[in-house]
Amino acid sequence: MSEVRERKDYTNGPLCLSGRGVTRIFGHGEKANVAVDHVDFDFHEGEFVSIVGESGSGKTTLSKMLLGLLPISEGEILFQGKVRDISTRAKKAEYWKGIQAIFQDPFASYNIFHKIDSVLLDCINMRGGKNLPYEKKVEMMTEACSFVNLKFAELTNKYPFELSGGQMQRLMIARIFLLKPKILLADEPTSMVDACSRATILDMLLNLRDEIGMTIIFITHDIGLAYYISDTVYIMEHGKFVEYGKADEVILNPKAPYTKRLISDVPKIHEEWDLSTVELTDDY
Amino acid sequence: MKQILRNIFHSPRFVVGFVIFCIVLLLSFYPMVSIFTPMEIVGSGFHAPGTYVNIKSTIQSRSEELKYVGAAGLSNQFTAEELGKMQEWLVKYGGIDQAVVDEAAENDNAFLELWLSTYSDDVQYKATQAYKREMQKYNKQILRITATDSLEIGEGDSTITVKSNQFVNVKNISNRVTLPLGTDNFGADVLTKLTSAIGVSLKMGVMAGAIATAIGLTIGLLAGFLGGWVDNTLTFFTNLFTVIPSFVILVLIANSISQAGRSPAMVSLIIGITAWPWTARSVRSQVISLRNRDHVNLSKLSGHSTARIIVQDVLPYILSYVIMALILQIGSGILGEAQLSMLGLGPSTTTTATLGLMMNWANTFSAAQNGQWWAFVPVVLAITLISYSMNLMNTGLDQVFNPQLRD
């Protein structure tokens, strides 16, 4: 874990996901709540982007819109340079081959009535492996599980409730490993798992980026963590991006008062970062 | 699954409800062993519960003379004190002169005549219950003594004489009929009819409940999961059916279908298609709370169709709730049939009885006014037990399932 990663500059690659004036308003009239307020962004291929903000700032709402799970009230999203079109089911299915997600609560991410094999088998089917022989499927699932330090033989035929939160979340990453989407949206994926799994999960996300060149949009409320692992950070306050830029620039030279406050809440921000301090200081 | 079943059967309420329900269900198999068919006319009109023996068979059975009536007159049957009490009654409440009574007391026959012409159990007089009962006892004894006449039955050579001290051992009478709950206005055995009606009503309840639950579940799932205009339209119809009292719709539909068309199946259908709104509404709200859960989102991201997501990712989560709703719907289906039948809008059939129809008949033939309790009390009890057991099972299931639903 402590080996120094080679920091390639991913922030100038081709654009893969952009937004122009993306807005989401819940309710109408008096009770209207602008959860995401005219945000613009450009995410590049292979870039590790963190969206940082306090609870309720609209991070999850934005991620649901990016995933196409929640309609956009205003604005547009561009996918690989073109305006995103997910008007039909077929187009949606195609879009979801390119963008996938890991959610915050691993316990709520599984259908408790299905064996966990079905989650991985769905991925193989989605990648066109429906007619592969079963042995081949098992081989693929085993490989995916070993990528996240899990043993498929121990997990097969089990139900989600037989796994720990950390194991469930790692299995979610195994799912991403099988799907190999262009973009991964990870919405606070480590906030509900044990400290031990947390470091492993972050490491695996970085591996996914380095090995597959996946764009990772990492949502967190922990600016210290964002500084440690991302290329670019977007700071979100009340549905607006108040500041964004390269992680070093934003966090070492914050301009917005909100960013300064977030940073001052985290001890030791100016010291050398390694993952052990992340584990010690995180306050999930 | 096993664990859930074990939890359910550890809930005392559910177990009690289940046991009551099973007993009622078992009762509905009684017509299979009963010697009567449900609609068979056994007697002529109402007969009280009891064991009935055929008079002819009684006469034909081997008889034995029981000599309990002493030949030695009244003094052999009553003590002097008891005789004194009877004389006292004749004077005090019978309105007979003391002198007349005294004179009659000299002669057994005269006294018996005087007693029999004056006393009757129906005579109203003011005295303690104990005293009245004592007098009734003496009267019974006197009636036995005096019933010494023989009865001639038959004509010519086949005439037989039945003496009043001739008795037959009840066991030897071959032709006996036991009617534990008597007969109803048609003279049908109430027990057989009631148990067959329980079976029919349960079937009708299950059918009505299944129809209501199926409609409610489908509408609730679609409205809750799809949202948007589908939700608005379906909610509009649900509210429409809720605002107009379903009973009014029930009466209107039942009324517009001809008498002959109202078979039990048709009546269940009518009840079923008016009872779904509350199931639809509660399923809808459950689905709304589920449709934004991450496992549903993940299923969407995995490219599953809406139909598959509804069936596999939403339905299993509300299944326990649906079962509970089904149980309640079955219970209210049975009550609905009873209500409709009481209004004369129930199944019109002369071949099957339902609990509601039995109530209706008992009402039409004024069983309650005439004290023929056996014609309606057991029916009311059956309806009450069925809905009580359904409610118990439902609250039992609620206790087991709800902590799980909320997590």
Ligand SMILES: Nc1ncnc2c1ncn2[C@@H]1O[C@H](COP(=O)(O)OP(=O)(O)O)[C@@H](O)[C@H]1O
């Ligand atoms: N489905 C919804 N309906 C109404 N309001 C919502 C909904 N989802 C989120 N919100 C509101 O949007 C705002 C942002 O929420 P969210 O995106 O979950 O924030 P975060 O993920 O940053 O904690 C909050 O005020 C929340 O109450």
Ligand SMILES: [Mg+2]
């Ligand atoms: Mg959130």
